[in-house]
Amino acid sequence: MENEQYFEVDHLTKFFPVKKRGQFFGKPIYVHAVDDVQFTVRKGKTYGVVGESGCGKTTLARMIMHLEKPTSGRMLFKGQDITLFNGKQMKALRRQMQMVFQDPFGSLNPVRTIRNIVAEPVRVHHIFQNRQDEKIKVQEMLETVGLSSSDEMLEKRPGQLSGGERQRVGIASALILGAEFIVADEPVSMLDASIRADIIALMMKLKEEKNLTYFFITHEFGMARAICDRIAVMYAGKMVEVADAASIVDHPLHPYTQLLIDAIPPLIPDPNWGKNISEGEVPYFTVPPPGCRYHPRCSRADELCKSEIPELVDYRDGHFAACHHV
Amino acid sequence: MPLSGNRQFNDTDSRLSKSIRAIGPLFAWWPEYRKSKVGVIGLIMVGIFIFAIILAPYIATHDPTFKDRDFMWKAPSFSHFFGTTAQGKDVFSQLLHSGQISLMIGVAAAGAVTAMGTIIGLIAGYFGGIVDEILTRIADILLVLPRLPLMLVLAAYLGPGMSTIVFVVVILGWTRIARQVRAQVMSCKQHTYVERAKSIGAGNFHIIWNHILPNVAGVVIANFVLECVTVIMLEAGLSFLGFGDPLHQSWGMMLFNAQNEGAFLFGAWWQWLPPGACIAVLGIAFSFIGNTLNDRFVLRLKNIKGGA
Secondary structure, X not given: OOOOEEEEEEEEEEEEEEOOOOOOOOOOEEEEEEEEEEEEEEOOOEEEEEOOOOOOHHHHHHHHOOOOOOOEEEXXXXXXXXXXXXXXXXXXXXOOEEEEOOOOOOOOOOOOOHHHHHHHHHHHOOOOOOHHHHHHHHHHHHHHOOOOOOHHHHOOOHHHOOHHHHXXXXXXXXXXXXXXXXXXXXXXXOOOHHHHHHHHHHHHHHHHHHOOEEEEEEOOHHHHHHHOOEEEEEEOOEEEEEEEHHHHHHOOOOHHHHHHHHOOOOXXXXXXXXXXXXXXXXXXXXXXXXXXXXXXXXXXXXXXXXXXXXXXXXXXXXXXXXXXXX | OHHHHHHHXXXXXXXXXXXXXXXXXOOOOHHHHOOOHHHHHHHHHHHHHHHHHHOHHHHOOOOOOOOOXXXXXXXXXXXXXXXXXXXXXXXXXXXXXXXXXXXXHHHHHHHHHHHHHHHHHHHHHHHOHHHHHHHHHHHHHHHHOOHHHHHHHHHHHHOOOHHHHHHHHHHHHHHHHHHHHHHHHHHHOOOHHHHHHHHHOOOHHHHHHHHHHHHHHHHHHHHHHHHHHHHHHHHHHHHHOOOXXXXXXXXXXXXXXXXXXXXXXXXXXXXXXXXXHHHHHHHHHHHHHHHHHHHHHOOOHHHHHOOO
């Protein structure tokens, strides 16, 4: 049961068409946001995706939640192919999978009360017949996420809450339908550092209590290491390394993973830190470079890297990396 | 970056909470609204008009339709505050009773225009794509058509009457509100909370009703008031040109009659000045209110973006 294949993604790809300014005719060019990504999330585990901004991790989350249509590929939830689910089927499925958003300021409608926000999913799904039951459930959820369940709280609006409190409201709303699979898109990246730990601790506590499975997106390696069971590193739409959390941090195989780990500032200042970090940003590839996408920035790159795309290969029981020079 | 980010959000929040107050409990808009002197003056002016017009039967000194043969074209006096018409009708009493018609047509037609514009704007802005394309093109076409000649043709074709005026105004007038609502909807639907609603499994109607409409309510209300001005002016114009409802005399009709009876030629200023002034003053009063609402309660892109 523990190792059941819970959520699977198979060759998932998303290209966004872009038109140049003033271009009306001709073929659009495409941004390869997510390119041929494969992974399996296991029940009760936390699957982390790490990468820089623009590497396609948010697009991946949006595709999982059916907010974006994949260009090709398949998604399986509990063995069932959900890629082509229509609106009605998807609505039923959304009871089991919910999303926690990155931006606790923008993801809650400032016009609505906390009660309305938390109760929105149960209203959309017509769970309760009367408002009293609904109110009790909302209060229960607020307590679950560590907020007050007073009437005063229920009538507050998001603008009256702090960032951490808002994110707790977001989590309460995501869990009210009893979802088991939570897609969390950088849930703490916009919060103050002191509050992050609280929210992460809350999410981990809820995971234990409700046996949740997380798909956790972050750009911080330290965060991923602390809470994820398995970590995938994405670069420019491709997964470059996938492994168990301990293995990937202690023995990174891919040079990009090494870069991300080196980029974590040490708590005790080190005069050598930052000296050998390579430069450059994740490019939006409209025309991906031939071969390995990382080769323009890579120190190990040679002729092979420029011509041949490396495949994800299992190097050490379940530690996959896509590099020619491991 | 995070700092300036927070400031932007707070700024947006305060603007938003202002607009919440505008649509929340019945009189919650007042504290913000009263800060505008012009707005308060406009409100008082419209209040006086509405008060006088509703109580017209009790305030009027004469029967507005009674033709007094002994008092034709008499200048203002204590028995006839605003004098009499060429037919011997009391101008003051006519003014009050005609106001009912003018105001009623104004509010009814403005309401219909606003409703139509809002619905079309919501559909075009929310669904986008081909639907938006078609509706926007129709609006563009209506917008470039010369307004008055088209109205005259339509009014002449449909025959004079109140419903004709309302119909003509609605058919030609929805474009402005539709454009503004569409623009607001297009910026609203980018919000993450719309995305969140989708990820919950909410349908389009739910999203529009709960997440989009409250955000465009400010534009809708402000435009409704401004539309009242336009409609009252248009009604006056159409009536003055003879396309009004002969059975229901409005201020425009009073001007039409004054023109017909030669009041302009013979210097009977008391016959045309009061209705003309009423149209102008009521229009100004509505503009004051509409512009105040627009300034204080409508979210604008520059407010959302502009931190410093």
